[in-house]
Amino acid sequence: MKSLVIILFTFFSFIQNPSDVRDQYYAASKSKQNAEKFYNLLAKYNKDNKTMLAYKGAALALKSKYASDRKDKKDLFIEGVTTLESSVKQEPNNAEIRLIRLSVQENTPKFLKYKANIDEDKKMIVSSFEKQSKDLKEYIKTYINQSKIFTEAEKQKIK
Numbered sequence: 001m002k003s004l005v006i007i008l009f010t011f012f013s014f015i016q017n018p019s020d021v022r023d024q025y026y027a028a029s030k031s032k033q034n035a036e037k038f039y040n041l042l043a044k045y046n047k048d049n050k051t052m053l054a055y056k057g058a059a060l061a062l063k064s065k066y067a068s069d070r071k072d073k074k075d076l077f078i079e080g081v082t083t084l085e086s087s088v089k090q091e092p093n094n095a096e097i098r099l100i101r102l103s104v105q106e107n108t109p110k111f112l113k114y115k116a117n118i119d120e121d122k123k124m125i126v127s128s129f130e131k132q133s134k135d136l137k138e139y140i141k142t143y144i145n146q147s148k149i150f151t152e153a154e155k156q157k158i159k
Helices: 002-015 018-028 032-042 050-066 070-090 095-106 118-127 134-146 152-157
Strands: none
Touching: 018 032, 018 050, 018 134, 032 050, 050 070, 050 095, 070 095, 095 118, 095 134, 118 152, 134 152
C-alpha cells in the first residue's frame, strides 16, 4: 500500500511539472519505448490544463507512429490530432500548445496532410517569444534551433 501511494504521488507530481513533461515529450520522439512510456503517463489525463491535453494529443500521435495495425494507427492519430486541435482552439494564444502542434506537424509524413498550420504557428511562437517564462523560452529555443522549418532569420529573433 505504501509503495502504491508513493507511485501515485510521483505520477501526480510529474504531471504538474512542465519541465518534466517537456523532457519526456522530447524523449518520446526518440524511441518506441519512450513514446509508450509518455503515452501511458498521459493516457488517462482529462483535467482542465489545455497544455497537458495538447501533450496528451501529441502522445497519441506518437503512439500511432509505432502501432502495427493500420486501423489502430489511423484511430490513434485522429484522436491525437483532435485532442491537440481542441487545445489550440481553446487557448489559441498559448505558445507552448502551438509549439506542440508545430512539432507534430513538422514530423508527420506528408501523406497524412497534417501540415496546414506550420507557418501560422511559427509566426505566433516567434512573435510571442519575449512574453514567455524563462523555462518556456529555453524550451522554445531548443526546439527552434534543431528544427528544419525555421529560417535563420527566425532563429535569430529568439536569441
